Amino acid sequence: MSIMTTPPPTTCYDLIVLGSGAGGLATAVTAAYFGLKVVVLEKAEVVGGTSAWSGGWLWVPGNPLAQQAGIQETIAEPLAYLSSQLGLAADNPKIRRFLEVAPAMVEFFQTHTAVRFIDGNQIPDFYPVAGSARGGRSVCAAAFDGRELGAAIKDLRPPLSVISLAGMGIASGQDLRHFYQASRSLASAYYVLKRLGKHAWDLLRYQRSMQLVNGNALVARLLKSALDQGVEYHTQVQVLELVKHGERISGVKITAQGQTQILFAKQAVVLATGGFPHDLARQAQWFRPENGRQHYSAAPNTNTGDGIQFAEQLGAQLSNFVQAGAWSPVSLVPTRRGELLHFPHLIDRAKPGIIAVLPNGQRFVSEADSYHEFMTQLFKATPAAQEPYCWLIADHRAQRRWGLGWAKPFPFPLYPYLKSGYLKRANSLQDLAAQCGIDANQLTATLKTFNADALQGRDNQFQRGESPYNRIQGDPEHTPNPCLAPLTQAPFYAVKLVAGSLGTFAGITTNENAQVLNSKQQIIEGLFAVGNDMASIFQGHYPSGGITLGPAMTFGYVIGCTLANQALTPSS
Incomplete structure (x- = not known):
């Protein structure tokens, strides 16, 4: 259900998710699959956040697609790699939770939702040091036919215009290679002409591309999964404040189309608003002087640090790093x-x-x-x-x-x-x-x-x-x-x-269940953070491609399972 210009008609949900990127949607889909009533609130006119403009890659060591290809490794190997990059900071319960649960997350979405992945078994880690892998630690969203979204396709954020071809996304790997080879290979020229012809027809009939790839395909698949599970989502909703009942977060105060109301959350509110790439005040406070006074983020300009501000007002502990930005x-x-x-x-x-x-x-x-x-x-x-x-x-x-x-x-x-x-x-x-x-x-x-x-x-x-x-x-x-x-x-x-x-790393301090912590390292009941609102588990380091979306979807899955009292991994 999508209502773009009016407030939600229902005032009570089990779970309220603020933000519709991969982390927020993964949380909503998981919780709804296990029976919770969920609503996703998005400030922008479209769904998807930075995720919809991303490459759609997730870093997931030990993922099922790699295992099926015969690439086997224990968490000790990626931990060794992370230790070479993070030092003692790699000894972090959230990193271990991520490495233990991420493969189960991929299996869950592949088995129970419309999300499908392709392997990145040839994609190496960034740095050739101890514990690094030449492949097998990455997965990417499989291409998706936007027509499967039906009327909801109008709510999906289009690909980033400056890197698309007249609004048509081009996937990394073989797809991109064909475009580079189009003037040198008849087979590639034929492939490109077919893609462009299909795109021209899509523009004529649907006013946008239906050949969705990269992060656009990931968000589209998550949105389709959310619709399949009965998740409500509403765009153009401005959250004014979080509501407390005693010491517990119990809902949100919103405004939409000039109407203000309170939505109640029986179990929790999840902050997934995309970090602070366009919050100039926080950048001035958290970015180091040598990073310059001017910052030009490729993230949507609606990502202005709302979730972090809400958490800070409630006394949440915030974490900054030497490198606060991706x-x-x-x-x-x-x-x-x-x-x-x-x-x-x-x-x-x-x-x-x-x-x-x-x-x-x-x-x-x-x-x-x-x-x-x-x-x-x-x-x-x-x-x-x-x-x-x-x-x-x-x-x-x-x-x-x-x-x-x-x-x-x-x-x-x-x-x-x-x-x-x-x-x-x-x-x-x-x-x-x-x-x-x-x-x-x-x-x-x-x-x-x-x-x-x-x-x-x-x-x-x-x-x-x-x-x-x-x-x-x-x-x-x-x-x-x-x-x-x-x-x-x-x-x-x-x-x-x-x-x-591409986004920010600094943010809200959480525990291994993505629950928000206060300055005394105590849980703020009923409040979770995920995606770029959650301080990066890699603490400002960037060891491999996909280290934003991998943890975002994994901890979204963790939140959904935690609230529904479900096991995180098949063996647990």
Whole structure:
């Protein structure tokens, strides 16, 4: 049931969930499956939050899909990897709870709901250290036909516009590979033409894509599951405050379409409002000075820290970390309306023929490292009191092959990107440097060294392309190093990268059941937190892709099972 402009007609539920991302919906679906009456309240006009714009990947060591493929491991192995990244912080009951329960979560959703996953058995962890895996710890939402949602499809947040193709999402892996190969392979060209033809028909008939992939498919599958289980959801609902009865949270005060009312929760309220990527005051308080004063998040602008504010008002303990954000480089995309959209650079940095340099013309990191590590090194390399930024540079061959951020590859024309000022172009490195304010002599020297090494398939400065994660981000058909090619073919192109994020890590302190704790480490009865409202169990570290959605859905499952008095794992 969806009522977009009126308050919910029922005033009493077993469970009230604030926020409709993967964490909130996973909580709602689990609780409803076990018989609870659940409502999901969403502030935005659409459902899905940041999850609907994500890659749809979950980090789940020991997941059933990996086991079916013969990849077996105990929790000791991912724990060893986390220890190499987190140190003593890996000895955390919430991490152990996650590792123990996450595989059961995947099995539950695969067996009892409309959620389906594909394996990530070839996806390595970010860092090649003790305990890391070359694959088998990731799953991703399977593609979904949006028509299965019926009328509810209008409530689903569309894919992020700047990384979609006229509103059509492109999945990582084989789907994306076909698009890159469309001008080089007849089979890929046929595949792409079929996808585009289907998309054109969808736009004509439904005014949006029905070929849902990535996080859009994950949210759509969770929404379908919620509808199947009788979960109510309501958009455009502003929560004003949480209601207490004695020491227990017993409901919420809301306003919708000018009407104010109280909804009561017999068992609990769950905070799942997406963290604080657009809460400027909390960013100023929690982000470190070296991260810069400007922050451009790729998360929806409705994620303004509401859940964290509600918890703080109730005396909840909040946790901040050295790295409070899930950092990602972004470029600023101008629109005709005068606003700037934020393009997250997750893939292009690793491709052959592309490098990143500081204003001084020097490289500072392996461009093929994770987005979070890329930004961490940029922060370190930026002089104090200067806003962190760098330039992503490609030669003509690389830009036409891979694109450069929002500036799409061949056969898309470059004129719109050049006219808007988003993409810089010059026939020489010296002229490009002048346009971008880069030290021209140092840029020339950097490229001379880089190109000589790239011809030999090595990066003597940062060892780009040597780790499993680096290599899978590159071009598997390019030898001898899938991540390296010299930049030699003019004209040359550049896009400015600034500090951004995919979300936030700092947040509400919880126990291993996702119950909110106060400053005395006592449970605030009737209050849970999940997703990016819940302080990351990895405490500001980013060990692998999917470490946001994996815990979000796992602890959503934990909450649902806990409230319904259900076992978390089949053997427990």
